Amino acid sequence: MLTALDAQLDGLARRRIDLAPRRYGLLTACDGGLLEVSGLSVPIGAQCRIGHPGADGRAALGAEVIGFRNGNTLMMLLGDPVLLRPGARVRPEGRPGMLPVGEAFLGRAVDGEGLPIDGGEPIRAQAQWPSGGVRAGALDRSPVRQSFDTGVRALNALTTFGVGQRIGIVAGSGVGKSVLLDMVAHGAQAEIVIVGLIGERAREVSDFVERHMAGEKRGRSVVVAVPADHAPNLRIRGALLAASLAEYFRSQGRRVLLIMDSLTRVAHAAREIALLLGEPGAARGYPPSALATITKIVERAGNSAASGGSVTGLYTVLADGDNQDDPVVDTARSILDGHVVLSRDLAQRGQYPAIDIAASLSRVMTDITTPAHQTLARQFRALVASYEANRDLVMMGAYRSGADPVLDRAIMMHDALSAFLAQPAAEIVPLAPSIAALGALLGDGGAAAS
Numbered sequence: 001m002l003t004a005l006d007a008q009l010d011g012l013a014r015r016r017i018d019l020a021p022r023r024y025g026l027l028t029a030c031d032g033g034l035l036e037v038s039g040l041s042v043p044i045g046a047q048c049r050i051g052h053p054g055a056d057g058r059a060a061l062g063a064e065v066i067g068f069r070n071g072n073t074l075m076m077l078l079g080d081p082v083l084l085r086p087g088a089r090v091r092p093e094g095r096p097g098m099l100p101v102g103e104a105f106l107g108r109a110v111d112g113e114g115l116p117i118d119g120g121e122p123i124r125a126q127a128q129w130p131s132g133g134v135r136a137g138a139l140d141r142s143p144v145r146q147s148f149d150t151g152v153r154a155l156n157a158l159t160t161f162g163v164g165q166r167i168g169i170v171a172g173s174g175v176g177k178s179v180l181l182d183m184v185a186h187g188a189q190a191e192i193v194i195v196g197l198i199g200e201r202a203r204e205v206s207d208f209v210e211r212h213m214a215g216e217k218r219g220r221s222v223v224v225a226v227p228a229d230h231a232p233n234l235r236i237r238g239a240l241l242a243a244s245l246a247e248y249f250r251s252q253g254r255r256v257l258l259i260m261d262s263l264t265r266v267a268h269a270a271r272e273i274a275l276l277l278g279e280p281g282a283a284r285g286y287p288p289s290a291l292a293t294i295t296k297i298v299e300r301a302g303n304s305a306a307s308g309g310s311v312t313g314l315y316t317v318l319a320d321g322d323n324q325d326d327p328v329v330d331t332a333r334s335i336l337d338g339h340v341v342l343s344r345d346l347a348q349r350g351q352y353p354a355i356d357i358a359a360s361l362s363r364v365m366t367d368i369t370t371p372a373h374q375t376l377a378r379q380f381r382a383l384v385a386s387y388e389a390n391r392d393l394v395m396m397g398a399y400r401s402g403a404d405p406v407l408d409r410a411i412m413m414h415d416a417l418s419a420f421l422a423q424p425a426a427e428i429v430p431l432a433p434s435i436a437a438l439g440a441l442l443g444d445g446g447a448a449a450s
């Protein structure tokens with residue numbers, strides 16, 4: 001019996017005894033998710049543990065420093081406040097402001113703290129990355145020069161995106177944002193795909209992990225998932241971890257696709273924290289720092305001239321109540337280099353992905369496509385816009401053909417145009433065939449692709 005314990009005793013005997021003094025703070029107040037700790041001097045962004053691991057083996061609670069006031073440190077819990085008691089000890093841990101990154105994350109699904117949620121073994125991160133990113137000079141950002149293959153025909157042909165571009169998918173709830181992101185995550189040409197599922201449903205997270213973490217593409221993906229019921233600072237951390245992983249791989253010269261579902265939920269989390277700290281709400285209750293948070297996250301994508309790597313960013317933006325003037329929509333639109341608008345009308349008519357092509361735009365398309373291709377894309381838009389503007393007239397039979405040649409052509413080609421925009425979720429259409437199909441549809445004799 002005693003020999004069975006020998007190995008453990010040996011291990012304990014070999015362990016170095018750490019007699020260095022330790023600093024810890026004391027929990028003095030907890031109200032509405034905000035903790036006040038006295039006697040601690042740690043920077044904002046530092047992680048701490050509160051209390052001792054319980055006798056039942058439950059780990060101590062995690063918390064993050066979000067500010068300080070009157071000599072006290074203000075912290076936010078990373079979990080539930082259950083079992084928190086006054087006077088509990090608060091110990092700092094880890095390097096403040098640094099997040100674990102590295103190749104070990106490839107093929108894994110993790111939470112906002114970088115811990116695995118896929119049931120696999122612990123991740124041994126080889127490197128650390130500043131959570132706020134490494135700010136490069138504006139001139140280190142090389143321009144977008146190469147087209148980016150999304151695997152979705154309508155996007156490839158009509159709003160061609162570039163490597164290193166930042167794109168928003170803007171739509172109301174339940175119009176198909178997540179499904180479209182899923183299609184791009186599956187079909188896009190990228191060496192590494194980092195997916196941040198922030199503030200979404202836990203069921204969607206498990207579906208996503210199941211679908212994308214199997215098969216041969218597994219080794220190129222990382223999923224960072226923080227569902228809606230997690231603390232707001234954990235949601236922000238998840239978004240920062242996804243962005244940091246993308247930046248790390250870019251610094252290694254890789255072509256990264258960073259997908260974030262959803263940017264709006266990141267803004268909501270930032271709003272919760274800012275309001276808790278007493279910042280006044282401005283536009284629709286969003287304090288300025290909440291909108292600044294999403295601007296900073298979006299700005300982290302782009303091409304790096306130094307490493308030759310790139311981060312192409314794809315972010316979903318929820319247009320609350322289909323309102324396109326929402327402050328998050330406005331901020332995202334102004335900072336992004338392109339947006340895809342999904343329309344509830346089209347979705348209700350059963351056209352998926354429900355891309356409203358007239359309202360969607362890629363700001364770099366003219367730099368990366370041939371003039372012939374641009375002409376065709378413009379023609380396509382004009383036809384769709386003409387049909388949509390006169391749809392009611394046409395449906396009522398009030399339009400007499402011959403009055404408007406563009407509308408005549410649009411009516412004649414309507415089914416073909418809708419079929420071009422639609423694509424089953426499991427299908428991948430690469431860039432060249434997408435452009436060729438556009439040429440064939442509008443009859444250019446193959447000039448667009450050349």
Ligand SMILES: Nc1ncnc2c1ncn2[C@@H]1O[C@H](COP(=O)(O)OP(=O)(O)OP(=O)(O)O)[C@@H](O)[C@H]1O
Nearest residue numbers: 171172173174175176177178179180352353424425
């Ligand atoms: N390409 C598609 N093919 C068939 N059905 C689709 C497609 N895209 C979306 N749908 C339908 O629309 C529903 C909602 O889609 P999705 O979850 O992508 O919406 P969402 O915009 O992400 O919603 P939320 O804002 O609530 O997250 C899906 O459950 C599905 O029924």
Ligand SMILES: [Mg+2]
Nearest residue numbers: 177178200261
């Ligand atoms: Mg969704």
